[in-house]
Amino acid sequence: MKRREFLTAGALAAGGVLVSSQLTFAGTADGRKPRLVFVVLRGALDGLASVPACGDPGYAAKRGDLALGKPGTDGGALPLDGFFGLHPSLTFMQQSYAARELIVFHAVASPYRDRSHFDGQNVLETGYPQPHAVETGWLNRALAALPAAQAAEKERGISIAPTAPLVMRGPAAVTSWSPSHLAPLDDDTLQRISDLYSHDPQLGQKLAEALAAEAIVDEKAAGMANGGTPRPLLAARGKPGAQYAEVVQAAAKFLRQEDGPQVAVFDTTGWDTHFNEGVPKGQLAARLAALDAALGGLKAGLGPVWNDTAVLLATEFGRTVAENGTRGTDHGTATAAYLIGGAVKGGRVVTDWPGLSGRGLYQDRDLMPTLDLRAVMKGLLAEQLDVPERALESSIFPGSGQAKPLRGLLRA
Amino acid sequence: MDKGLTSAIAANRFGLGARPGELAAIGGSGPDWLRAQLDGPAPEIADDGLRSSASILAQVYDLRRTIRAARASARGVAAGSAAAIGAFKKLPQLIRPIYLAEAGARFRESVSTERPFVERLTQFWANHFAVSADKSVLAALAGSYEREAIRPYVLGNFSDMLLATERHPAMLLYLDNQLSMGPHSRAARNIARRNPGRKTGINENLARETMELHTVGVDGGYTQADVTAFSEVLTGWSLAGPEGWRTGAQPGTFRFREAMHEPGSKVVLGKRYPDTGYDQCVAVLGDLAARPATAHFIATKLARHFIADDPPESAVRQVAQAFSRSGGDLPTVYKALIDSPDAWQQPLAKYKTPSDYIVSAFRGLELPVKMERPPVGLFQQLGQRIWAPGSPAGWPDRSTDWDGASELLKRIEWADAVGQRLGPRRNAMELAPQLLGDELSGASREAIARAESGAQAIVLMLAAPEFMRR
Numbered sequence: 113m114k115r116r117e118f119l120t121a122g123a124l125a126a127g128g129v130l131v132s133s134q135l136t137f138a139g140t141a142d143g144r145k146p147r148l149v150f151v152v153l154r155g156a157l158d159g160l161a162s163v164p165a166c167g168d169p170g171y172a173a174k175r176g177d178l179a180l181g182k183p184g185t186d187g188g189a190l191p192l193d194g195f196f197g198l199h200p201s202l203t204f205m206q207q208s209y210a211a212r213e214l215i216v217f218h219a220v221a222s223p224y225r226d227r228s229h230f231d232g233q234n235v236l237e238t239g240y241p242q243p244h245a246v247e248t249g250w251l252n253r254a255l256a257a258l259p260a261a262q263a264a265e266k267e268r269g270i271s272i273a274p275t276a277p278l279v280m281r282g283p284a285a286v287t288s289w290s291p292s293h294l295a296p297l298d299d300d301t302l303q304r305i306s307d308l309y310s311h312d313p314q315l316g317q318k319l320a321e322a323l324a325a326e327a328i329v330d331e332k333a334a335g336m337a338n339g340g341t342p343r344p345l346l347a348a349r350g351k352p353g354a355q356y357a358e359v360v361q362a363a364a365k366f367l368r369q370e371d372g373p374q375v376a377v378f379d380t381t382g383w384d385t386h387f388n389e390g391v392p393k394g395q396l397a398a399r400l401a402a403l404d405a406a407l408g409g410l411k412a413g414l415g416p417v418w419n420d421t422a423v424l425l426a427t428e429f430g431r432t433v434a435e436n437g438t439r440g441t442d443h444g445t446a447t448a449a450y451l452i453g454g455a456v457k458g459g460r461v462v463t464d465w466p467g468l469s470g471r472g473l474y475q476d477r478d479l480m481p482t483l484d485l486r487a488v489m490k491g492l493l494a495e496q497l498d499v500p501e502r503a504l505e506s507s508i509f510p511g512s513g514q515a516k517p518l519r520g521l522l523r524a
Numbered sequence: 525m526d527k528g529l530t531s532a533i534a535a536n537r538f539g540l541g542a543r544p545g546e547l548a549a550i551g552g553s554g555p556d557w558l559r560a561q562l563d564g565p566a567p568e569i570a571d572d573g574l575r576s577s578a579s580i581l582a583q584v585y586d587l588r589r590t591i592r593a594a595r596a597s598a599r600g601v602a603a604g605s606a607a608a609i610g611a612f613k614k615l616p617q618l619i620r621p622i623y624l625a626e627a628g629a630r631f632r633e634s635v636s637t638e639r640p641f642v643e644r645l646t647q648f649w650a651n652h653f654a655v656s657a658d659k660s661v662l663a664a665l666a667g668s669y670e671r672e673a674i675r676p677y678v679l680g681n682f683s684d685m686l687l688a689t690e691r692h693p694a695m696l697l698y699l700d701n702q703l704s705m706g707p708h709s710r711a712a713r714n715i716a717r718r719n720p721g722r723k724t725g726i727n728e729n730l731a732r733e734t735m736e737l738h739t740v741g742v743d744g745g746y747t748q749a750d751v752t753a754f755s756e757v758l759t760g761w762s763l764a765g766p767e768g769w770r771t772g773a774q775p776g777t778f779r780f781r782e783a784m785h786e787p788g789s790k791v792v793l794g795k796r797y798p799d800t801g802y803d804q805c806v807a808v809l810g811d812l813a814a815r816p817a818t819a820h821f822i823a824t825k826l827a828r829h830f831i832a833d834d835p836p837e838s839a840v841r842q843v844a845q846a847f848s849r850s851g852g853d854l855p856t857v858y859k860a861l862i863d864s865p866d867a868w869q870q871p872l873a874k875y876k877t878p879s880d881y882i883v884s885a886f887r888g889l890e891l892p893v894k895m896e897r898p899p900v901g902l903f904q905q906l907g908q909r910i911w912a913p914g915s916p917a918g919w920p921d922r923s924t925d926w927d928g929a930s931e932l933l934k935r936i937e938w939a940d941a942v943g944q945r946l947g948p949r950r951n952a953m954e955l956a957p958q959l960l961g962d963e964l965s966g967a968s969r970e971a972i973a974r975a976e977s978g979a980q981a982i983v984l985m986l987a988a989p990e991f992m993r994r
Binding site: 154155176177226227228229230231243247271273274275276281287288289290292293294295296297298300301302304305307308309311312314315318319321322323325326381382386387435436437438439440442443475 | 984
């Protein structure tokens with residue numbers, strides 16, 4: 113019996129343990145079936161490298177060797193809106209901008225103002241103004257706040273990771289999936305373990321979720337597994353981000369399902385460029401290229417569903433405007449964020465640009481934050497998932513009253 | 525406290541999972557068994573030709589020189605000349621066998637040690653002072669770093685371990701300190717004179733993470749000004765390069781580069797440190813180690829590791845007091861942890877990490893460790909590649925960080941493979957009480973007893989909720 117068949121048969125036999133975990137969702141009231149993807153860029157991505165302010169007179173002066181040339185120059189930035197450019201690795205993003213499917217937010221920051229990665233990521237993911245205030249994520253609480261009829265009781269969110277990142281943890285039922293190169297179990301053993309876990313609701317729920325997710329990617333043997341061979345030990349080293357291909361393929365597969373999850377999350381790492389940042393060419397350029405290719409792969413994998421999709425990419429904070437002593441940058445404050453997808457009303461850079469001259473800098477060293485990242489997140493949740501505004505203010509982003517939801521992010 | 529339960533908690537939570545016969549040997553006196561492991565010098569990893577960090581780095585330097593030479597000679601010739609490509613491939617060829625040998629040796633020690641509490645502590649500290657194998661040449665250095673800067677100090681004093689880790693080449697390379705240069709240093713002034721275009725200056729990475737992750741913690745009361753000042757203190761903490769033979773320093777060992785050190789006194793956390801060169805940073809590290817915030821931060825992490833995700837404040841206080849009063853004497857700190865009643869009251873409060881899970885299965889089933897092919901791929905599959913936490917914060921230590929659905933299914937799939945391989949060669953009915961003792965539930969015992977085969981019984985034991993937790 114195949115895993116998929118087991119799910120149906122097993123659901124009956126296991127007295128409901130598995131029944132509760134068929135992945136499904138209902139569309140919003142107006143019949144749209146919007147999808148939302150959140151990509152966590154861990155390590156503080158340098159927004160002045162990804163989206164250089166080529167038109168700012170302070171840019172080339174302050175950045176020194178890390179400055180990208182103006183659009184049109186050899187190895188220079190890709191043109192964006194005349195003032196800002198895009199890193200030359202971000203060709204898919206540039207096409208998306210031209211197709212009006214990309215918004216760049218600049219000089220944006222979460223409410224966190226210190227420079228610890230781990231506290232910064234905590235604020236980015238919890239949605240609270242202070243780190244370590246709660247152990248749930250804003251995206252999960254947003255799913256929990258959806259009207260009951262719409263939310264059903266099913267998993268509407270999936271993490272493409274072995275374990276959900278904090279942003280996806282919380283009261284709403286969600287699941288996780290990550291590629292496995294191990295052989296599946298026979299159904300009798302699986303059934304016995306399910307029975308054993310009926311005494312342990314936590315494990316029982318997790319196992320049910322895992323099996324439900326597995327059922328969707330059932331064709332994984334055909335689709336993505338590399339014949340059961342474990343990945344080479346250092347595969348990820350040679351080509352940064354090579355592992356993203358499998359991740360976005362899986363994300364696309366889940367999101368394409370008519371009755372599959374609506375929200376997906378995955379992580380990227382390696383943005384902490386203290387040393388030999390390698391802006392025009394080098395490590396950052398290679399990682400940005402991998403990220404850009406992953407987004408292109410997601411669009412291809414989603415097919416027509418791309419038109420209902422909005423992908424938000426955000427990092428915990430930015431980096432110093434000036435180069436440090438080792439051809440890199442240290443932890444900073446404001447940076448860029450990106451909203452991309454067929455559902456996005458794109459082709460613009462949204463910013464209240466503070467400038468890179470002396471007084472415009474935060475603490476004399478960082479890009480000054482002028483846009484609260486929560487305003488973007490709130491606007492996105494309101495428009496893409498129809499999350500009630502009341503919940504945005506109370507349970508999802510408490511204490512964010514100053515950051516009004518940014519409207520008009522999506523096509524009507 | 526239930527005596528039978530203390531054996532299981534000692535072996536499974538404080539140790540690395542019971543081996544057959546271990547619970548009987550503990551004999552209901554878990555705390556004594558743990559305390560006895562703290563006597564005597566810290567165990568060393570059996571050699572097997574493992575190499576020093578310096579010797580590995582010297583080879584890396586040599587190889588880089590070859591690569592540079594190949595690159596230079598390839599210029600003008602057709603791109604991608606065989607010589608250049610061959611030289612590039614050599615770096616992974618150098619790194620991978622070293623990583624495999626080191627990871628294998630560590631894994632064998634975890635599986636076979638008779639002092640599993642000390643081994644768990646070793647891994648706790650290696651994770652506290654984490655380097656990550658996914659950066660640069662760190663995959664080749666993570667193992668020797670653990671052997672050189674962690675193991676010898678695990679039963680010693682915290683401040684000695686702090687100093688050993690901060691000045692170890694692996695840490696200096698991982699957190700980018702080797703080229704950090706004081707803006708007014710002799711080296712910076714020379715460069716400005718000879719090569720005005722070249723950028724010099726400090727790199728804050730090591731200073732920030734030393735305060736945030738290794739000592740006082742993020743709430744330890746430091747500011748950006750403290751980070752900047754401390755990073756100036758740290759300038760010059762570097763390693764000897766290939767030119768080392770000329771200066772008398774062995775390549776790949778710690779070297780204080782006076783010329784890069786920012787001159788002058790500096791104020792860190794309200795205290796002024798006169799410029800004593802190398803000793804300036806030693807003084808700052810000593811003071812950081814002695815701060816109450818450090819005692820509290822370390823106590824919290826230890827209590828989270830050994831008691832519960834959210835450890836009771838009383839236990840944390842007790843351990844922090846032991847840390848402060850003993851001046852960071854680690855065996856005293858560990859004994860305070862063992863003496864904490866909270867450590868013995870909640871069985872199975874911690875969800876095992878993938879590493880815990882694999883090691884405990886190998887110990888419990890006495891699976892052979894093949895040194896020529898250590899199961900590094902398995903650790904990666906289950907989500908915890910050895911020495912590769914991916915961040916200087918190390919692996920996280922809460923259940924929610926590890927209890928994902930996909931992760932659970934992979935454990936079960938691997939357990940199934942183990943069961944299939946062993947078949948009737950292990951008797952899970954007999955083993956389960958030996959490994960889980962009083963933690964074994966009636967439901968699990970029954971499920972194992974009713975299994976349709978020996979193989980399936982093994983899978984059910986490894987999948988049992990009691991085996992997923994510690």
